[in-house]
Amino acid sequence: xxxxxxxxxxxxxxxxxxxxxxxxxxxxxxxxxxxxxxxxxxxxxxxxxxxxxxxxxxxxxxxxxxxxxxxxxxxxxxxxxxxxxxxxxxxxxxxxxxxxxxxxxxxxxxxxxxxxxxxxxxxxxxxxxxxxxxxxxxxxxxxxxxxxxxxxxxxxxxxxxxxxxxxxxxxxxxxxxxxxxxxxxxxxxxxxxxxxxxxxxxxxxxxxxxxxxxxxxxxxxxxxxxxxxxxxxxxxxxxxxx
Numbered sequence: 001x002x003x004x005x006x007x008x009x010x011x012x013x014x015x016x017x018x019x020x021x022x023x024x025x026x027x028x029x030x031x032x033x034x035x036x037x038x039x040x041x042x043x044x045x046x047x048x049x050x051x052x053x054x055x056x057x058x059x060x061x062x063x064x065x066x067x068x069x070x071x072x073x074x075x076x077x078x079x080x081x082x083x084x085x086x087x088x089x090x091x092x093x094x095x096x097x098x099x100x101x102x103x104x105x106x107x108x109x110x111x112x113x114x115x116x117x118x119x120x121x122x123x124x125x126x127x128x129x130x131x132x133x134x135x136x137x138x139x140x141x142x143x144x145x146x147x148x149x150x151x152x153x154x155x156x157x158x159x160x161x162x163x164x165x166x167x168x169x170x171x172x173x174x175x176x177x178x179x180x181x182x183x184x185x186x187x188x189x190x191x192x193x194x195x196x197x198x199x200x201x202x203x204x205x206x207x208x209x210x211x212x213x214x215x216x217x218x219x220x221x222x223x224x225x226x227x228x229x230x231x232x233x234x235x236x237x238x239x240x241x242x
Contacts, residue, residue, distance in 0.1 A: 015079040022216045023072040029208060030064060037204070041181065041197050066101075067205055071212045073098035077159055078213045092150050099162045100143030102206045106166075106173045108135035109202030113180040116195035159213055166210040174203035 038051040054060050073094035080091050111131035119127060150158050177199030184193040 018219045019072055019075040019079050019216060021219065022075060022212055023068045025215070026071045026208060026212060027064060027068040030067060030205060033204070034060075037201070038197075041200060042185075042193065067209065070098040070101055071209055074209070074212050075216050077155055078216050081155055081159075092147065095159070095162070096143050096146045096150070097139075099146050099166060100139045100141075102166050102209055103142035103169060104135040104137075104139035105202045106169045106206055107138040108132065109199035110173045110176045111135070112195040113177045113199035116193075117180040117183055163210045163213055166206055170203050170207035170210065173199065173206070177203050 034054065035048070035051055038054060039046065039048065042051070076091050076094040108131050111134050112128075115127045115131060146158075146162055149161060153161060177196055181193050181196035181200055184196045
């Protein structure tokens with residue numbers, strides 16, 4: 001019994017390492033895209049040196065850490081599914097909260113894009129906080145919606161539904177952020193386009209975020225093809241445990 005439990009624990013640990021790999025890859029992609037994205041969004045008024053100054057901002061690294069940890073949390077259910085362990089309510093919550101957080105980020109980006117276009121100024125005053133409040137409320141509402149969906153769908157269908165909704169939401173948000181950013185950049189005021197750039201950032205980040213589970217399962221399947229005998233042995237051991 002102890003041997004079987006140790007095997008099950010080792011299998012889950014292996015899947016967690018793959019999840020961390022996917023989260024790290026997501027972190028790396030965001031970091032690589034940062035400089036080109038800033039240059040494209042604010043050219044020709046900003047140079048490479050000024051754009052690179054973003055890497056010295058603690059708020060940037062905080063955002064990067066939140067997104068990477070959110071990606072890892074999204075993979076909590078795929079880790080259980082791939083390691084063939086029971087998916088409990090406790091395992092659902094990290095994925096639910098991460099998905100809800102990304103939905104809130106999309107609302108924040110869309111709200112900032114629309115509000116900057118309407119008020120034609122950098123983020124100051126009441127409307128800056130109204131976007132934050134709307135984002136937090138969306139996080140709570142969509143977390144509840146995603147958790148409720150888990151009661152009526154199988155785990156893999158539930159996860160796919162979440163990722164599809166996030167992907168569609170990110171596309172819709174970018175359809176708002178892109179034209180509003182173009183409008184803002186043609187206006188002559190301080191930091192024109194900064195809030196709409198946040199909208200672009202949120203849309204692109206969540207779009208990439210939604211592909212995390214698919215990338216995770218590709219890694220798992222690749223590992224199984226490279227180690228067919230070990231994968232078969234793991235499956236046999238897991239079936240015995242269950």
